[in-house]
Amino acid sequence: MTLIKTTDPKSHHEARLAREKLHLEGQVPDGVLRAEIDASWRRSLSHGVHFNGKHELALESSASLDVLLASNRLLIDAAIPAIDYLAERQGKEGLIILANSDATILAVEGRADRLKGSGLQDITLGACWSEAARGTNALGTALVEARPTLIDCGEHYLDRLTDFSCTSVPIHCPQGEILGVLDLTREGPLGRVHDSTALLSMAVSQIESRVFNNSFPDQIVLAFHSRRQYLESPWQGLLAVSLGGQILAVSAQACQLLRAERSALVGKRCEEFLGVDGVQLLTRLQQGGVGSVQTAKGEFFYKTLRAPARSVNLGGPPRGVAKTAKAQPDLEALAGNNARYARALRMARQGLANELPVLLLGETGTGKEVIARALHLAGSRSDKPFIAVNCAAIPEGLIESELFGYREGAFTGSRRGGMIGRLQQAHGGTLFLDEIGDMPLALQARLLRVLQDRKVAPLGAGEEQDIDVALICATHRDLKRQVEDKQFREDLFYRVNGISVMLPALRERDDFAALVTRLLSKLDAPNAVLHDDLNRLLDAYHWPGNIRQLEMVLRTALAMREPGETVLTLDHLPDSMLDELSASEKPQTGSIRENELEMIRQSLDTHQGNVSAAADVLGISRATLYRKLKQLRS
Numbered sequence: 305m306t307l308i309k310t311t312d313p314k315s316h317h318e319a320r321l322a323r324e325k326l327h328l329e330g331q332v333p334d335g336v337l338r339a340e341i342d343a344s345w346r347r348s349l350s351h352g353v354h355f356n357g358k359h360e361l362a363l364e365s366s367a368s369l370d371v372l373l374a375s376n377r378l379l380i381d382a383a384i385p386a387i388d389y390l391a392e393r394q395g396k397e398g399l400i401i402l403a404n405s406d407a408t409i410l411a412v413e414g415r416a417d418r419l420k421g422s423g424l425q426d427i428t429l430g431a432c433w434s435e436a437a438r439g440t441n442a443l444g445t446a447l448v449e450a451r452p453t454l455i456d457c458g459e460h461y462l463d464r465l466t467d468f469s470c471t472s473v474p475i476h477c478p479q480g481e482i483l484g485v486l487d488l489t490r491e492g493p494l495g496r497v498h499d500s501t502a503l504l505s506m507a508v509s510q511i512e513s514r515v516f517n518n519s520f521p522d523q524i525v526l527a528f529h530s531r532r533q534y535l536e537s538p539w540q541g542l543l544a545v546s547l548g549g550q551i552l553a554v555s556a557q558a559c560q561l562l563r564a565e566r567s568a569l570v571g572k573r574c575e576e577f578l579g580v581d582g583v584q585l586l587t588r589l590q591q592g593g594v595g596s597v598q599t600a601k602g603e604f605f606y607k608t609l610r611a612p613a614r615s616v617n618l619g620g621p622p623r624g625v626a627k628t629a630k631a632q633p634d635l636e637a638l639a640g641n642n643a644r645y646a647r648a649l650r651m652a653r654q655g656l657a658n659e660l661p662v663l664l665l666g667e668t669g670t671g672k673e674v675i676a677r678a679l680h681l682a683g684s685r686s687d688k689p690f691i692a693v694n695c696a697a698i699p700e701g702l703i704e705s706e707l708f709g710y711r712e713g714a715f716t717g718s719r720r721g722g723m724i725g726r727l728q729q730a731h732g733g734t735l736f737l738d739e740i741g742d743m744p745l746a747l748q749a750r751l752l753r754v755l756q757d758r759k760v761a762p763l764g765a766g767e768e769q770d771i772d773v774a775l776i777c778a779t780h781r782d783l784k785r786q787v788e789d790k791q792f793r794e795d796l797f798y799r800v801n802g803i804s805v806m807l808p809a810l811r812e813r814d815d816f817a818a819l820v821t822r823l824l825s826k827l828d829a830p831n832a833v834l835h836d837d838l839n840r841l842l843d844a845y846h847w848p849g850n851i852r853q854l855e856m857v858l859r860t861a862l863a864m865r866e867p868g869e870t871v872l873t874l875d876h877l878p879d880s881m882l883d884e885l886s887a888s889e890k891p892q893t894g895s896i897r898e899n900e901l902e903m904i905r906q907s908l909d910t911h912q913g914n915v916s917a918a919a920d921v922l923g924i925s926r927a928t929l930y931r932k933l934k935q936l937r938s
Contacts, residue, residue: 316493319458323466326355340449341440341459347448348439348461355439356463369430375705376404379475379484380411382514386507387413390488394500398490399427405482407434407444424468427489438462442470443487450474450482452501457493469494473504478516478544478553480566486511509538516555517609520544522690523552528606530561532594535607542609545574547687562601578604635678637822638671640815648805649675653682655803656734656774661755663800664778666807668903668922669850672778673738675807680734685774688733691726696739707751709762727760727771735773740800741781741792752796775800810847810854823855829862835873845885848903849922857881884910 318336322345325333332345373380383402390400391413402411409431427433435444439461446453452473458466471494472487486508488500517525524545529535541558545551554562554569562569562577569577578597596605635653639646652662656679664672673692680690693707709725727735737743743751754760755775759768777800786792813819820842824832834842838861847853861876874882887906907918 316456316458319456323355323458323463337459340445340453341455344435344440344445344448345461347435351436351439353437353439353461355461357438371705372404372408372430373410376410376484378515378518379404379511382518383411383475383484383486383511385514386486386510387411390503390507394488394490394503398488399424401427401443401487401489402484403433403443403487404484405447406432407437407447407485408432409443410484424465424489441465442472442489443485446472446474446485446487447482452505454494454501467491471500471504473501473508475508475511475515476556477512478519478542478555480556483515506538512555513542516542516544516553520552520610523547523610524608525610526606527609528558528561528604530602530604532596532605535594535605543574549574551577561604577601635682637818638675638678640813640818642808642813642815645805645808648803649679652803652805653679656776657683659774660802661775661777661800662802663783663804664776664807665783665804666778666780667809667850668780669852670807670809671851672807673736674851675805676734676736676738676776676778679776680736680774683734683774685733689730690734690736691730692736692738693726694738696742707747708754708760725760725762727754727773728762728769730773731771733773735775737775737777737800739779739781740777741779741783741786745791745793748793748796752793752799755796755799810850816843819851819854820858823851823858824862827855827859827862831870832862832865833871835871838872838874838877841874841882841885848906853922857885880910 318338319341322333322336325331325336326345326349332342332349336342337345380402387400387402394400394414396415399412399414401409403409409427409429412427412429432438433441433443435441435448438444440455441460441462442453442455445455452471455470455472457469460466460468460470468489468491470487470489472485474482475484475486477483486504488504494500513527524547526543526545527535527540528543529537529540534540539557541561542553542555543551543558544553551569551572551574554566556566559566559569564577578599594605594607596603635646635649639649656662662676662679664675666672676692677690680686705725707725707727709728754771757768758771760771761768783792783797783801787794787797810816810819817839820834820839824830842854842857849856857877858872860878860881861872864876864878865872877885884906887910903922904918907922908915910918
């Protein structure tokens with residue numbers, strides 16, 4: 305790791321001399337500042353930054369801020385645990401700041417009250433601290449230098465920052481490009497800079513690991529090192545491997561361990577570097593724990609960080625072994641004993657195989673995404689991406705950029721390099737549009753055109769790109785009624801309503817016992833069983849939250865077990881949950897809209913109007929619950 309070197313009292317004096325020269329003559333004196341700071345000051349001057357610059361505003365509107373935060377959600381989610389950890393240890397001394405690759409601030413924690421009163425009022429969400437905008441500062445300069453950066457008192461270009469010192473470390477994405485930067489800003493000199501730099505570097509390593517892991521949700525992610533004790537440390541290498549045995553991404557540490565450039569690794573077969581083919585690797589992954597492989601570069605210990613839940617042949621069958629049909633999800637089992645439901649799922653699978661769209665209808669919590677994934681895995685596109693988009697969970701102003709992507713500079717707060725939209729991410733695979741009934745009308749027209757022409761143009765781009773996707777949509781709403789009410793386009797309705805499947809509510813299913821068994825197995829408790837009293841209580845309940853609510857009840861009961869217990873009883877549920885389960889009989893089936901309203905009302909009543917608690921039980925976000933309340937009351 306290369307650092308811009310620390311400073312000493314002599315450099316503080318030199319910085320003051322350089323600042324006086326800058327004030328008097330408007331230029332940076334030669335040979336006074338250390339080389340890195342001298343270069344940064346000269347860049348700042350060339351950008352037209354005035355050393356006496358005042359506070360600048362952040363983004364102009366809350367909508368722009370929403371776009372900024374949404375387009376950097378992967379980085380923010382990965383960084384939150386590290387920021388919280390740093391804030392506990394360094395927050396009393398200064399600020400912990402997260403910025404994106406444009407040096408635009410995404411998160412701030414620490415003593416903002418004290419520091420903002422000292423000249424840092426514009427350390428706030430949405431404010432850009434690039435070198436071109438604010439002159440020499442650790443956030444912006446670290447991005448220009450592409451390495452950890454230390455800026456001591458007096459070395460900032462702006463006069464109002466002379467009392468502060470900063471340490472910043474860039475954050476890299478799995479492809480090696482800079483994704484953002486993490487910064488510690490404090491009042492006074494750097495002092496023990498190596499401690500803060502090491503702490504930030506460790507935090508950045510954790511962030512990069514989370515970003516790497518979360519970037520490949522449907523692929524295999526491995527951590528490895530030549531020494532077993534270095535697994536789960538900042539020095540482990542990370543490797544993403546496709547279900548076909550192809551290396552998709554490697555971390556910088558992985559490149560060092562394998563002694564190869566990233567360009568020489570990405571795209572190659574895993575056996576070329578790991579000394580083991582795809583079939584052998586998959587077999588070892590399924591065994592769990594820590595394993596080892598012997599390669600041309602020595603022995604490596606590895607641990608699986610992420611692997612698909614299903615069994616997949618990574619490299620094809622060994623020579624001399626006949627290729628067997630790949631395992632398919634049992635759609636019949638998902639249908640239980642409902643023959644009509646099973647027939648609808650079989651037709652949906654066949655229709656999807658023949659490029660017909662599938663529309664899944666049903667109440668919230670009936671497992672629409674589970675069915676959509678099962679349909680995807682049962683088809684010829686099973687080794688291709690499955691991309692899910694919840695149209696109700698994304699703010700209305702962001703759905704377009706989320707679906708279609710955008711080019712760099714398409715709008716204020718857009719990410720450097722732009723963003724690939726979900727439609728393009730799903731190319732070759734399956735696109736699942738959940739809650740399509742909540743899609744804004746204006747966006748429905750553009751989606752219709754994409755589905756008709758099979759071409760998509762990201763925001764800010766003139767050229768269109770071909771896409772090939774299988775389409776599955778889902779909604780809890782009555783789309784026909786929405787068409788009549790002019791809330792959903794009729795032409796789009798007929799475009800997405802190829803094979804329609806109505807998912808039964810849990811209270812309408814007669815395979816309750818089998819469903820409980822499957823859920824317990826999913827929750828890693830295949831040996832657990834329900835006591836008769838608990839089974840009768842659950843069977844009599846009307847389940848407004850459907851399968852999602854049942855899963856939460858089972859998860860709670862499992863968490864309350866003592867070691868060795870296998871029988872789940874009434875004693876394993878809290879009183880509040882028992883009261884809710886005992887509150888009412890199964891109601892008569894009404895419309896989806898009526899059932900949803902009743903479900904929301906009951907959840908809010910149970911939790912004394914606490915929206916957060918009610919949303920958690922229903923399995924939706926607070927924003928979605930507020931939106932549904934508004935729609936249902938209209």
